Amino acid sequence: MxxxxxxxxxxxxxxxxxxxxxxxxxxxxxxxxxxxxxxxxxxxxxxxxxxxxxxxxxxxxxxxxxxxxxxxxxxxxxxxxxxxxxxxxxxxxxxxxxxxxxxxxxxxxxxxxxxxxxxxxxxxxxxxxxxxxxxxxxxxxxxxxxxxxxxxxxxxxxxxxxxxxxxxxxxxxxxxxxxxxxxxxxxxxxxxxxxxxxxxxxxxxxxxxxxxxxxxxxxxxxIRVPPADWKPAGWTPPATNQKKMISRNHVDIDQALKTPQFYLIWLVLFLNVTAGIGILGQASVMIQESFKDTVTAAAAAGFVGLLSLFNMGGRFVWASASDWIGRKNTYFIFFALGAVLYYLVPGFAASGQIALFVLAYCVILSMYGGGFATVPAYLADMFGTAFVGGIHGRLLTAWAAAGVAGPVLVNYIRAYEVAHGVAKADAYTMTIHIMVVLLVIGFVCNLLVKRVDDKHHMTDAQLAKGA
Structure with a gap:
């Protein structure tokens, strides 16, 4: 490569x-x-x-x-x-x-x-x-x-x-x-x-x-960029990896937007971030309302700090793991495990199991951070490395969209529930069930991602001209 x-x-x-x-x-x-x-x-x-x-x-x-x-x-x-x-x-x-x-x-x-x-x-x-x-x-x-x-x-x-x-x-x-x-x-x-x-x-x-x-x-x-045709000592570029969908070809920025893979991965990032960002913004209030008279404001602040640590650590751990299990499989874990944990969280709150409640959200937030860190490598696997920076930049519009959708789902649905007589401790249940649905949709979107069709690949002449 x-x-x-x-x-x-x-x-x-x-x-x-x-x-x-x-x-x-x-x-x-x-x-x-x-x-x-x-x-x-x-x-x-x-x-x-x-x-x-x-x-x-x-x-x-x-x-x-x-x-x-x-x-x-x-x-x-x-x-x-x-x-x-x-x-x-x-x-x-x-x-x-x-x-x-x-x-x-x-x-x-x-x-x-x-x-x-x-x-x-x-x-x-x-x-x-x-x-x-x-x-x-x-x-x-x-x-x-x-x-x-x-x-x-x-x-x-x-x-x-x-x-x-x-x-x-x-x-x-x-x-x-x-x-x-x-x-x-x-x-x-x-x-x-x-x-x-x-x-x-x-x-x-x-x-x-x-x-x-x-x-x-x-x-x-x-910062430095590698010379042409550079590769790590002792490393041989593998043939196109069908299982992990790692391509040795390259796709131009504008051409990438003409592929279904770009929009499927856009949805993958959008749905993963939407499921995490709204909770991150309301974590302190959420745990205090879920465990009223049990969790203090100081303890809630510690919970927020713990989520931040898992958000940060997940970026390195999950992205590194994706080198071994593949990017698509990593997102399968994000969506499947995330959906299960979200489904279980209301039960943890109702039964007063604070430790399981905290652990579930820590894992969820690690996958939220991991989604950000894994997606650039996912794009490089699909579209090659020549223009991955530009393609990644355009995909980040999914982050901006999720930054609006996530908090709106959490805040407005909760407000609606409370206004209609639902106890504050139970007001997040509907939102969490919606998150489960979103994660299931994300699982399907990730399932539909296939290798990019050869017609989108750049020729050697095009690649040299575009450099």
């Missing part, structure tokens, strides 16, 4: 940020690439921790309590929503550009956008103009999120053709774990900068913006 064809000129005459300049020289260790990817993903994973700023941002004027002119939580909620929307849009529409200019320029652009978004937001806090927060973190920062998320993935897959799942799992695990660093760091910085006249948010935004820019820039400078 070969990587996407790269120019052979490694003389150093190519512009520093060009794709040619990132081609690795002889002796370069591929194990230098995962840390470069992590330098980016650990930073952009901060997005999951943005909620720590919501409370302080409602007191920018009042300092100790909200003043009449302070922002409301409702208006602040749009900052994160915009960031996720522009993450999806930038990942989807910048795919071709990523494949054309290479990972270094894309990752450095992500560093400028994500770090710069914090600085624009800091100005917005200082001037008390929320539109600057929408523009800064929401739009500019969201673009940085999208570019930073997809840019290292295709490079890792090309460096690790023998361990695609493990490689992408390492990077995307960083996105899941970034919030675990960002949350306490942000709180500590706000406490450090807090004064009688400042809540400390603007100053924290400046520090974070600079720190994230530096870390992501280092990652962009360290």
């Amino acid at each position: 070969s990587s996407i064809t790269e120019p052979n000129d490694q003389s150093g005459s190519a512009p520093f940020f060009s794709k040619q300049a990132t081609v690795a020289k002889p002796g370069f260790s591929r194990w230098m690439v995962p840390p470069a990817a992590l330098a980016v993903h650990l930073c952009i994973g901060q997005a999951y921790a943005f909620s720590v700023f919501n409370g302080p941002l409602t007191k920018v004027i009042g300092i100790t309590q909200s003043a009449p002119d302070d922002w409301s939580l409702t208006s602040l909620g749009w900052i994160f929503s915009l960031a996720i929307v522009f993450l999806g849009l930038s990942a989807a529409f910048a795919g071709k550009w990523l494949e054309h200019v290479g990972p270094r320029r894309t990752m450095f652009t992500a560093a400028c956008c994500f770090g710069g978004g914090f600085l624009v937001s800091a100005l917005g806090v200082y001037l008390h103009q929320i539109v600057l927060l929408y523009l800064g973190y929401g739009v500019i920062g969201g673009i940085g999120l999208g570019l930073g998320y997809v840019s290292p993935v295709s490079t890792l897959i090309r460096w690790f053709p023998d361990r695609r799942g493990m490689a992408t799992g390492m990077a995307i695990m960083g996105f899941g774990g970034g919030a675990m660093i960002a949350a306490p760091l942000s709180v500590a910085l706000m406490n450090h900068f807090r004064s009688a006249t400042s809540i400390g948010v603007a100053e924290t935004f400046v520090v974070l913006g600079i720190a994230y820019f530096i870390s992501m820039s280092i990652g962009s400078l360290a």
Whole structure:
């Protein structure tokens, strides 16, 4: 198996940020690439921790309590929503550009956008103009999120053709774990900068913006792509694997959208994420209502933290396991086991079995994270490695859609149930049964995925021209 064809000129005459300049020289260790990817993903994973700023941002004027002119939580909620929307849009529409200019320029652009978004937001806090927060973190920062998320993935897959799942799992695990660093760091910085006249948010935004820019820039400078026809020492590319559906051919970005496989895998990701993301957002309230007078707010916070650990760990464990059992089989486990666990959860709650309740959701959230980390390798198996970054970017629109569908299912159905007299402890039962149905549909969609028809494959001439 070969990587996407790269120019052979490694003389150093190519512009520093060009794709040619990132081609690795002889002796370069591929194990230098995962840390470069992590330098980016650990930073952009901060997005999951943005909620720590919501409370302080409602007191920018009042300092100790909200003043009449302070922002409301409702208006602040749009900052994160915009960031996720522009993450999806930038990942989807910048795919071709990523494949054309290479990972270094894309990752450095992500560093400028994500770090710069914090600085624009800091100005917005200082001037008390929320539109600057929408523009800064929401739009500019969201673009940085999208570019930073997809840019290292295709490079890792090309460096690790023998361990695609493990490689992408390492990077995307960083996105899941970034919030675990960002949350306490942000709180500590706000406490450090807090004064009688400042809540400390603007100053924290400046520090974070600079720190994230530096870390992501280092990652962009360290990234390398393999030379043409490179392969790991001692590894022989296998013949097309019919059982695991690993292809040695390549499909163009636009052509991939003409295949049923793209839309089936889109549904696979959408349904897997929908089943997990809504629960993740309501985990604290859900466990307290399910075990009223038994689980305290502090214990519920610990439950949320535990789910985050399984979400992060599942990204590496499940993606690595997919190298052995195949991507399609991995998603079979996600949907089958997930459906069974969701079906059992209401019974665990009704019988007061907290340990089984917690264990079930931990496994479910590990598969939620594993779905994110496994899908890039699934795409590489189906469509080849030449344009997997761009194809992956377009598939992430499933994440954006699930980000709306999951919380709507959990929140609105629960509200409807409670409004019609259902006890809060039982209000999640209908939602969970709907999740079971969605997972069964996902199982069927995954079952229908077959190898891509030969008519969609690029010829060697087309591949060389598109490189």
